[in-house]
Amino acid sequence: xxFSKVSEQNAWDAVATATDQIRHGESERALLDWFxxxxxxxxxxxxxxxxxxxxxxxxxxxxxxxxxxxxxxxDLSSPEDGDFEDVTxxxxxxDPSHPARDLKDLITMALVYFDAQQSRAA
Numbered sequence: 001x002x003f004s005k006v007s008e009q010n011a012w013d014a015v016a017t018a019t020d021q022i023r024h025g026e027s028e029r030a031l032l033d034w035f036x037x038x039x040x041x042x043x044x045x046x047x048x049x050x051x052x053x054x055x056x057x058x059x060x061x062x063x064x065x066x067x068x069x070x071x072x073x074x075d076l077s078s079p080e081d082g083d084f085e086d087v088t089x090x091x092x093x094x095d096p097s098h099p100a101r102d103l104k105d106l107i108t109m110a111l112v113y114f115d116a117q118q119s120r121a122a
Contacts, residue, residue, distance in 0.1 A: 011109040041065040048106035
């Protein structure tokens with residue numbers, strides 16, 4: 001997708017890169033398994049970025065195959081204690097349909113990216 005503002009194109013490209021890395025298994029296998037154990041279809045989910053908090057510790061946000069926005073935090077040394085929370089109802093201006101949306105925001109752009117992929121698949 002093409003955008004008129006460089007900052008918006010940069011956000012799109014960042015989401016595309018992070019999503020492609022996950023979809024091609026270019027991340028720690030235990031993390032990918034943790035996502036899948038929580039019902040995330042890695043071939044359809046969208047990742048605004050992959051936050052490496054520390055070695056084996058990840059935090060971030062993802063958009064599931066059902067367009068749910070999930071915030072997560074997991075220490076792979078004790079993955080059973082990880083957080084995986086649906087925050088879709090609290091998106092506010094991060095929702096692309098919100099009048100105060102900011103397409104430079106990676107979460108907003110992840111939803112735009114998800115919607116564009118769904119449109120292409122239809």
